[in-house]
Amino acid sequence: MQPSNDRRVIIAVGAGLAILAAVVLALVFSGGRQGPAEPPPAAQGGLTVDVADAPSLEPTRELRCFVEGQYVGMATLTDCARRNGLATEALDVGIDATGALAAAPTAAFAPVPALPPVELIEKPAAATPVTTPATPSAAPVQAGGTACLRYAGSEWRALSSNMSLNQCVQALYAGTCVRPGEAQYGRWGDLTLRLVPRRVEQSGDNTRFRTLAEQDRNCQFPGLN
Template identity: 45%
Template sequence: MVRDQKRWIAIGVGAAVAVGVGILLAMTVSRGHKNDEKMNDQPTGLTFTVADPTPSLDVKKPLRCYVNGAYVGDVTLAECAKKNGVAAQQLDVGIDDNGNQVAAPTASLVPVPGAPASGDVAQPADPAQGAEIVPPTAAVSGPVAACLRYSSNSWNKLSDNVTLGQCAILLFDTRCVSPGQAAYGRWGSKTLRLVPRRVEQSDDNATFRPLVDQGQGCSVPMVR
């Protein structure tokens, strides 16, 4: 009997010691993670950082160079500018469809289309027939005119009575072009041109000046 009591006392003491050790370990682990970030403080889902997709340019590294729309070899940016008779800053530089770095004068591969003559403009087609759906734009005050897109060698009307900024968005928002390439549109008597990273305008269909720079994702901000 005495022997059984001693055995149970020993078991009880051992259990008490084990519980005490467990409590001490738990307190130690808790103090060790006291300053850790809590799960509930973290944002839910995935976190993305979207960077400008344009790669950094090594001016000493050869890239594909175009002169008058023709490929003339892989040379440095300075040599390509010299071949084109312009300053290096006047070249469009970027990545072509095959992932190669290329340089070319602004829109050198795409000639400016002639201004639309009366009766040569296709009217907006029925969206039910598969025509382009023009998204609505926010109301902005200012002069308004018809907005036309040049595609498939013809002028197509997108909308009537929109501002210059609205027309630029309708034509070029989220649309990207490669160096040497261009896309064209019209707003009233102005020709609008999309080249890499910016939208340009011309009053004479020949001499272009900047209108607005494209943002991330080739977005076009509203012109004020």
Template identity: 65%
Template sequence: MQLPNDNRVIIAIGVGLAVLAAVVLALVFGGSREPAAPKAPETEGPGGLTVNVGDAPSLEPTRALRCFVDGQFIGMATLSDCARRNGLATDALDVGLDETGALAAAPTASFAPPPALPDATATAGSDVVDPYDTTLPEKPQPQPQARVERASGAPCLRFTGSDWRDLGQMSLNQCVQALYAGTCVRPGDAQYGRHGNLTLRLVPRRVEQSNDNTRFRILADQDRSCQFPSLNG
């Protein structure tokens, strides 16, 4: 067979073969590669911020929080500045997420002061006296006063916001569990209960107790799951 004498034809054929070879190689080596999966966008927690109440005291001292004074939001302030405006030490403030999902600081139980103590006679039955009854009542006989043991049981009451609800007789630990297990409150908020003559108060990260309904001290710490591991068992 006679080859063409025109060099341009030979060059064109060579270029065509080179392009064809490049396409074949690209299909062989590039076809086995799978496209990289697109990187999933990073998601943020509620409100773009997730802060555990238990971690709040270790926050940066220069970080601004929503500050509450006398139950009112006064603006953004650092923890130390918010404590100064409340006239308190920094450890007297509850720090955590408020109802807006933002980090906030407020004095303990500033939104929920202790309620009035339950009236012991409110739930007791009262006898109606007949004004025409001339019979003398029998002289009551002295009864031995029962000793209340916190371990064996005492009345446990829950404050519902308007009245006290009796949950029955139980130990102090059982009363705390019945009142507050699985329940957490926000900074400045509180829930109240009674066990015998003790007032119980749930505030962020802990349950407190008081003998006079005014001065409270820590009874048990609350974990991140709103439970009380120290009261189990």
């Protein structure tokens, strides 16, 4: 009877070891299939990218730098932001008209065009009014408004020789919106006009621009009548 008992013990031990091995394997495989404890970045609001790892935005890489619409040479993103008096995050980085990587405040990638020819700006001399005895003190009629020009296709084109500033802005840009990094230029008398995202700017020296009118989401100018 002894050999039979020994065989039962061996079988029982073997079965126990088999069960233990199955439990261990189950734990190993179930652990490998377990998902991450936290949701992926896309589930937390979108893809997260560390710009420090992007080769095109290396902090030491020099870009074409624009200040107030004028090309000032090559500079790092930080240096270009300092020259503009802005934080680095306030600069747009993209491709300028030459196809090179450039950094500048919004819409400064399109350089300010040269001034238009004088003949497009000067208004024709007003005719001398004819006075009659019935109107001995009649004053000369002054033409209101100024020449309004659009810059397109690398040239200035006259829209009108007699418009108010508000009328010129509406004629140039009402219903037109531009994307970040883009600009459209116009001219009213001695003022250079520039349409940038969400506003029109004006400059009296063709270099320094300040806001003239805000643009709404429908690309209109509710503040200009």
